[in-house]
Amino acid sequence: xxxxxxxxxxxxxxxxxxxxxxxxxxxxxxxxxxxxxxxxxxxxxxxxxxxxxxxxxxxxxxxxxxxxxxxxxxxxxxxxxxxxxxxxxxxxxxxxxxxxxxxxxxxxxxxxxxxxxxxxxxxxxxxxxxxxxxxxxxxxxxxxxxxxxxxxxxxxxxxxxxxxxxxxxxxxxxxxxxxxxxxxxxxxxxxxxxxxxxxxxxxxxxxxxxxxxxxxxxxxxxxxxxxxxxxxxxxxxxxxxxxxxxxxxxxxxxxxxxxxxxxxxxxxxxxxxxxxxxxxxxxxxxxxxxxxxxxxxxxxxxxxxxxxxxxxxxxxxxxxxxxxxxxxxxxxxxxxxxxxxxxxxxxxxxxxxxxxxxxxxxxxxxxxxxxxxxxxxxxxxxxxxxxxxxxxxxxxxxxxxxxxxxxxxxxxxxxxxxxxxxxxxxxxxxxxxxxxxxxxxxxxxxxxxxxxxxxxxxxxxxxxxxxxxxxxxxxxxxxxxxxxxxxxxxxxx
Amino acid sequence: xxxxxxxxxxxxxxxxxxxxxxxxxxxxxxxxxxxxxxxxxxxxxxxxxxxxxxxxxxxxxxxxxxxxxxxxxxxxxxxxxxxxxxxxxxxxxxxxxxxxxxxxxxxxxxxxxxxxxxxxxxxxxxxxxxxxxxxxxxxxxx
Numbered sequence: 091x092x093x094x095x096x097x098x099x100x101x102x103x104x105x106x107x108x109x110x111x112x113x114x115x116x117x118x119x120x121x122x123x124x125x126x127x128x129x130x131x132x133x134x135x136x137x138x139x140x141x142x143x144x145x146x147x148x149x150x151x152x153x154x155x156x157x158x159x160x161x162x163x164x165x166x167x168x169x170x171x172x173x174x175x176x177x178x179x180x181x182x183x184x185x186x187x188x189x190x191x192x193x194x195x196x197x198x199x200x201x202x203x204x205x206x207x208x209x210x211x212x213x214x215x216x217x218x219x220x221x222x223x224x225x226x227x228x229x230x231x232x233x234x235x236x237x238x239x240x241x242x243x244x245x246x247x248x249x250x251x252x253x254x255x256x257x258x259x260x261x262x263x264x265x266x267x268x269x270x271x272x273x274x275x276x277x278x279x280x281x282x283x284x285x286x287x288x289x290x291x292x293x294x295x296x297x298x299x300x301x302x303x304x305x306x307x308x309x310x311x312x313x314x315x316x317x318x319x320x321x322x323x324x325x326x327x328x329x330x331x332x333x334x335x336x337x338x339x340x341x342x343x344x345x346x347x348x349x350x351x352x353x354x355x356x357x358x359x360x361x362x363x364x365x366x367x368x369x370x371x372x373x374x375x376x377x378x379x380x381x382x383x384x385x386x387x388x389x390x391x392x393x394x395x396x397x398x399x400x401x402x403x404x405x406x407x408x409x410x411x412x413x414x415x416x417x418x419x420x421x422x423x424x425x426x427x428x429x430x431x432x433x434x435x436x437x438x439x440x441x442x443x444x445x446x447x448x449x450x451x452x453x454x455x456x457x458x459x460x461x462x463x464x465x466x467x468x469x470x471x472x473x474x475x476x477x478x479x480x481x482x483x484x485x486x487x488x489x490x491x492x493x494x495x496x497x498x499x500x501x502x503x504x505x506x507x508x509x510x511x512x513x514x515x516x517x518x519x520x521x522x523x524x525x526x527x528x529x530x531x532x533x534x535x536x537x538x539x540x541x542x543x544x545x546x547x548x549x550x551x552x553x554x555x556x557x558x559x560x561x562x563x564x565x566x567x568x569x570x571x572x573x574x575x576x577x578x579x580x581x582x583x
Numbered sequence: 584x585x586x587x588x589x590x591x592x593x594x595x596x597x598x599x600x601x602x603x604x605x606x607x608x609x610x611x612x613x614x615x616x617x618x619x620x621x622x623x624x625x626x627x628x629x630x631x632x633x634x635x636x637x638x639x640x641x642x643x644x645x646x647x648x649x650x651x652x653x654x655x656x657x658x659x660x661x662x663x664x665x666x667x668x669x670x671x672x673x674x675x676x677x678x679x680x681x682x683x684x685x686x687x688x689x690x691x692x693x694x695x696x697x698x699x700x701x702x703x704x705x706x707x708x709x710x711x712x713x714x715x716x717x718x719x720x721x722x723x724x725x
Contacts, residue, residue: 267621274614481685485678497714
């Protein structure tokens with residue numbers, strides 16, 4: 091393996107590749123920060139640009155874009171309560187609260203360092219144990235996916251605070267129910283579409299996210315008094331930017347745990363950075379001495395989410411490169427990029443073109459370093475958006491939200507849905523219903539239902555299959571334990 | 584007159600849930616399987632919340648300020664208008680109107696900022712990110 095690493099190093103370390111990694115990372119950060127433009131869309135937009143490049147150069151640029159965009163989502167999540175990508179939803183929970191507490195710059199700094207650590211960690215895992223890990227991932231079938239979704243849904247309890255546990259469960263169930271809108275997976279029967287063909291594909295996740303977080307936030311900004319907004323404007327920009335070594339040291343367990351969770355979730359095909367960040371956040375909250383403070387604006391909450399979602403990047407490349415099975419939608423588009431360059435993922439990729447594979451791995455290290463540099467340079471600049479007066483910021487956010495929602499499918503239905511979810515999110519938050527569980531329900535609902543039906547078809551209607559497979563049984567036990575622990579903790583208080 | 588608005592929200596959801604449950608009776612068994620069970624679960628949880636909120640503090644009728652209602656209405660009008668006058672013009676008009684509504688006294692700066700912002704965003708999405716946006720006149724900025 092050392093020979094291959096040296097070979098890869100020699101292949102990728104050219105000025106052109108370094109420039110392309112930097113360009114990809116910078117573009118990724120911008121794309122990630124803009125609500126409505128997802129990581130997947132960013133990679134899809136840039137794949138055609140790689141046609142004229144050699145395969146390794148193209149991969150270097152796309153890898154940089156991948157990591158940069160996942161980090162970029164945290165910028166708008168922290169400063170504007172608008173996750174730039176679905177992976178940064180969990181970052182909003184503490185990131186925006188830190189901004190309200192006058193620590194917006196520090197939240198960005200923590201997010202950056204955590205993203206860097208998560209990215210480097212998963213890249214190391216990718217290089218060292220890709221093939222054996224991929225074999226475990228491949229043994230995941232529909233029963234296991236159902237259990238992963240079930241485990242994810244138990245996180246809803248830990249996302250709800252003690253006073254609003256019931257409302258948190260309501261929000262989660264509402265999110266899962268909303269995800270049933272559209273044609274069902276078995277009989278293609280339209281459910282709750284009211285004859286509207288635009289709803290046949292269901293509710294698109296990104297417009298719902300933008301509405302729940304971004305447009306709802308606009309309505310709150312308009313409804314709140316101006317002094318609160320001025321307070322945010324004045325404080326956040328002059329605060330400390332980077333966490334101290336002592337603060338980082340106090341979060342080291344969280345960073346390690348979140349990086350590990352993100353890498354593992356990334357390796358499992360079908361589970362993306364959005365699920366990973368919630369799982370990482372929830373586990374950090376459960377295991378932290380300051381668990382009760384999560385959601386009030388503490389750096390550990392931001393660190394957990396950001397380390398996790400960036401760790402997914404390396405993890406998702408494991409099944410992609412070793413087996414040709416994409417870990418998530420972003421790596422599915424990367425697969426397209428590989429195929430365009432005549433590279434077929436699989437074991438032969440490692441033996442026939444080791445210089446490309448290991449060159450790509452090493453370029454991910456450099457991409458993370460570029461992300462750190464650009465992020466550090468931007469830390470003083472990004473919070474300037476908070477100085478923008480409310481009467482400019484509000485219409486700006488709405489226009490960006492409308493544009494972002496429209497650009498997903500070039501559909502005005504998505505824009506109307508965004509407005510609807512915005513009003514819904516505003517009303518729910520006003521009466522103390524948490525929003526994050528709705529998002530989790532929207533993400534996990536389709537995964538759970540599809541996996542359930544596939545499993546029941548395989549088992550001819552028997553539910554015993556869930557308990558006869560070791561990984562599925564393990565995940566079920568984990569879900570039950572998670573549920574019991576969370577309910578007990580909430581009831582005790 | 585004081586109205587318990589907190590109680591009103593779960594009641595509204597209960598009505599919606601009953602309506603959707605009624606819809607599932609016209610669905611075949613398999614498509615209706617998951618939504619029906621979810622709606623029953625939601626109904627129980629919502630009922631429980633309604634019971635708890637019944638004893639919540641009574642509130643006066645909340646009056647939404649003019650800015651709030653106007654923002655909502657203008658946002659809807661903006662989205663409808665994009666289809667008729669294109670992205671740039673509708674975005675510039677929307678931003679100008681909202682800036683004035685939210686407190687800008689002078690008209691020149693809102694005009695400049697709204698026009699510049701709309702044009703820049705349009706160019707960013709259409710030329711650099713190659714994401715098509717509605718035009719009034721094809722091949723132009725408008």
